[in-house]
Amino acid sequence: MMDTATVVALVKERLGIRTTVRDTYITAIVDGVIKELEDEKGLVLDGANPYHLMFVVDYATWRYQSRDSDGAMPRHLQYRLHNLMIHAGGVQNDV
Structure with a gap:
C-alpha cells in the first residue's frame, strides 16, 4: 500500500513547496x-x-506541473510505467 502522506511530502520537496496551501490539491x-x-x-x-x-x-x-497543458506524458515516465507494468505483470485493458 502506498502512503499518500509520504508521496505528498516528496512531491512538495521536489517542487520546492514549503507551505500547506496546496496540500489538498x-x-x-x-x-x-x-x-x-x-x-x-x-x-x-x-x-x-x-x-x-x-x-x-x-x-x-508531472501531473501537477502540466495541469494546464495538453502535452503527452514525458518519455522517461512512459518508459518507467511500461517497465513497471511488465515487471509487475500488470494487465492492459483493451478498450
Whole structure:
C-alpha cells in the first residue's frame, strides 16, 4: 500500500513547496495517480519499494506541473510505467 502522506511530502520537496496551501490539491493528484495505476494499469503498488514510490512521486509531480497543458506524458515516465507494468505483470485493458 502506498502512503499518500509520504508521496505528498516528496512531491512538495521536489517542487520546492514549503507551505500547506496546496496540500489538498496535491493530495487529490496523488490519490488520482495511485488509483489510475492500480485500477487502469493493473499495478499493485508497494510503498516500501523505492522504485514504486519514486515513480508515483515523479508522475504526480508531472501531473501537477502540466495541469494546464495538453502535452503527452514525458518519455522517461512512459518508459518507467511500461517497465513497471511488465515487471509487475500488470494487465492492459483493451478498450
